[in-house]
Amino acid sequence: MKSYRRELFFQLPTRVGFVNITSEVASCVADSGVNEGLVLVNSMHITSSVFINDDEAGLHGDYEAWLERIAPHAPVSQYRHNDTGEDNADAHLKRQVMGREVVVAITNGNLDLGTWERIFYGEFDGRRRKRVLVKVIGE
Numbered sequence: 001m002k003s004y005r006r007e008l009f010f011q012l013p014t015r016v017g018f019v020n021i022t023s024e025v026a027s028c029v030a031d032s033g034v035n036e037g038l039v040l041v042n043s044m045h046i047t048s049s050v051f052i053n054d055d056e057a058g059l060h061g062d063y064e065a066w067l068e069r070i071a072p073h074a075p076v077s078q079y080r081h082n083d084t085g086e087d088n089a090d091a092h093l094k095r096q097v098m099g100r101e102v103v104v105a106i107t108n109g110n111l112d113l114g115t116w117e118r119i120f121y122g123e124f125d126g127r128r129r130k131r132v133l134v135k136v137i138g139e
Helices: 023-033 055-069 088-098
Strands: 003-009 017-020 037-043 048-053 100-105 118-123 132-137
Touching: 003 023, 003 100, 003 118, 017 055, 023 037, 023 118, 023 132, 037 048, 037 118, 048 100, 048 132, 055 088, 088 118
Parallel strands: none
Antiparallel strands: 003 132, 017 118, 037 100, 037 132, 048 118
């Protein structure tokens, strides 16, 4: 069995944002030489996420508005976590909802995604450099 590991780095200029990372993950799969297997893609930070959905701007705006309703950033005093001097408790909660990672099948050396499925990095406490792990295993 082959194993391949790469880290991707992101630094969004905004507090919240979504980045389509499908091509970067596909590049990792190609570099791995794995023809049949799995790829794990996970955020290495507790205030960001990796998820799969449609690459449509309206949906991304809906996500941002929906997440803000579920876990509003302000007032920061509403969260006990922020008693430590942080201001990102909402980002931790948003990450919990959106998830830590995705696993995608590799078939014939390609990501085996549905027609509209794309892999995204979701940021909820941006403006700092963060990393995503891509781990490919298979034959």
